[in-house]
Amino acid sequence: MHVEGGGVRYDPWDEPVMADPYPAYERLRAEAPCYQNPERGFFVLSRHGDVARGLRSNEQMISGHGVALQEQPSGLFVSEDPPSHTKTRRVAARAFTKPAMAKHQAFVADVAERVVADGLAAVGPIDAIGDVANRLAFEGLVHVLGVPDVSPADCFAMSEAVFRSISDPDGKGIDEVNQLGLTVGLQVDGVVEERKRSNVAGPGDVVDAVVARTEPDDDGWRLNRYGRSEYVTALIGPGLETTRHLVGNGIELIARHPEEWARVRNGEVAASAFVEEVLRFEAPVQGFFRTASEPVAVDGAQIPAGSRVLMLYGSANRDEHVFDDAGSFRPARDATEHLAFGLGIHYCLGAGLARLEATALFEALARAVDRIDLAGDGERCGMALMRGWRSLPVQFVAG
Numbered sequence: 001m002h003v004e005g006g007g008v009r010y011d012p013w014d015e016p017v018m019a020d021p022y023p024a025y026e027r028l029r030a031e032a033p034c035y036q037n038p039e040r041g042f043f044v045l046s047r048h049g050d051v052a053r054g055l056r057s058n059e060q061m062i063s064g065h066g067v068a069l070q071e072q073p074s075g076l077f078v079s080e081d082p083p084s085h086t087k088t089r090r091v092a093a094r095a096f097t098k099p100a101m102a103k104h105q106a107f108v109a110d111v112a113e114r115v116v117a118d119g120l121a122a123v124g125p126i127d128a129i130g131d132v133a134n135r136l137a138f139e140g141l142v143h144v145l146g147v148p149d150v151s152p153a154d155c156f157a158m159s160e161a162v163f164r165s166i167s168d169p170d171g172k173g174i175d176e177v178n179q180l181g182l183t184v185g186l187q188v189d190g191v192v193e194e195r196k197r198s199n200v201a202g203p204g205d206v207v208d209a210v211v212a213r214t215e216p217d218d219d220g221w222r223l224n225r226y227g228r229s230e231y232v233t234a235l236i237g238p239g240l241e242t243t244r245h246l247v248g249n250g251i252e253l254i255a256r257h258p259e260e261w262a263r264v265r266n267g268e269v270a271a272s273a274f275v276e277e278v279l280r281f282e283a284p285v286q287g288f289f290r291t292a293s294e295p296v297a298v299d300g301a302q303i304p305a306g307s308r309v310l311m312l313y314g315s316a317n318r319d320e321h322v323f324d325d326a327g328s329f330r331p332a333r334d335a336t337e338h339l340a341f342g343l344g345i346h347y348c349l350g351a352g353l354a355r356l357e358a359t360a361l362f363e364a365l366a367r368a369v370d371r372i373d374l375a376g377d378g379e380r381c382g383m384a385l386m387r388g389w390r391s392l393p394v395q396f397v398a399g
């Protein structure tokens with residue numbers, strides 16, 4: 001038996017839900033915690049405990065058929081299951097550790113300072129996405145990967161195409177992802193081959209990690225020439241569209257909550273805590289799918305084997321059982337239990353980098369910007385599984 005949830009109807013592709021999904025999430029959590037969408041057949045988990053358990057049960061809730069509603073070809077990382085997932089992740093894990101991130105702190109802080117200074121120097125409104133979020137997300141990511149000269153336009157086009165395709169109910173857009181992946185991959189390949197040829201170790205970035213990793217495993221898994229550039233390219237996809245939404249959402253929340261921003265400015269609330277609350281309150285990735293590998297019982301309902309199951313991170317983050325007054329934006333709270341970076345074996349590899357970038361930006365803003373005014377209607381990113389802005393006109397006001 002499954003629960004269709006009485007009067008509850010939830011479809012992430014409904015226009016009103018895309019505009020504001022939170023009322024629907026509240027009803028799902030209260031009335032239909034294991035909901036089945038009647039038209040499309042997929043299941044939805046919305047409570048924090050159920051989503052967290054589902055993400056940890058990676059043998060029951062598998063990723064190898066992709067994280068979109070429709071099956072997608074298995075790629076690297078997010079749409080892999082062990083054992084190949086474990087090996088893929090291991091190659092670059094050391095480039096994303098805490099000590100590795102600490103080495104990039106000064107570089108990222110400098111980018112953040114410049115972006116904020118330019119925003120303040122601008123005459124008239126700026127775009128929080130194009131002028132602020134994109135620059136920070138791109139410069140930080142390509143530095144950590146070790147490919148500073150790739151084209152920002154190509155990388156953003158690819159990253160957006162990845163999430164547009166994951167968010168498409170019919171699974172459209174894969175050809176475009178592949179095409180853009182080839183374009184970016186060729187640019188990355190030049191850097192990787194040069195590093196290999198010169199035989200000089202770089203600064204411990206991801207290119208170093210893939211160049212060092214040449215020996216095949218017992219079962220033949222290894223990075224060959226094209227595999228190496230594909231690997232680096234596969235980290236550009238998830239790193240841009242997400243981080244720009246974290247930054248854009250944070251800037252919008254500063255504009256809407258000047259009283260909370262004042263507490264960051266006077267040092268009462270740390271910029272890092274502000275970042276965690278932005279991630280909780282407006283998760284850039286609202287949810288990804290899994291596939292049930294066997295029948296799974298959740299809250300008295302049965303999910304049959306083979307079902308697609310939407311893990312709603314954005315709803316888990318508003319669960320009143322975990323967060324008091326969950327519908328209020330309160331940066332002073334401890335928000336760290338949020339699931340904006342997922343959980344378990346697919347926990348976001350770039351979480352440390354995203355936190356480093358966003359904290360540096362909000363620290364730089366707190367030093368120089370007293371107020372942020374909205375300067376017109378923004379445009380939402382328009383992807384059902386993502387929450388963020390395509391553009392957001394704002395004005396930085398110095399203080």
Ligand code: HEM
Nearest residue numbers: 077078238239242243246284340341342346348349350354
């Ligand atoms: C605010 C920014 C970011 C958010 C909200 C975010 C969110 C997520 C989420 C929710 C997952 C889990 C996917 C799942 O459960 O299936 C994930 C995985 C991943 N993220 Fe991020 N991400 C961010 C930034 C980044 C950055 C900067 C990188 C760059 C390296 C990155 C690389 C990855 C990778 C490679 C995975 C897959 C890990 C695996 O499957 O083992 N992310 N991210």
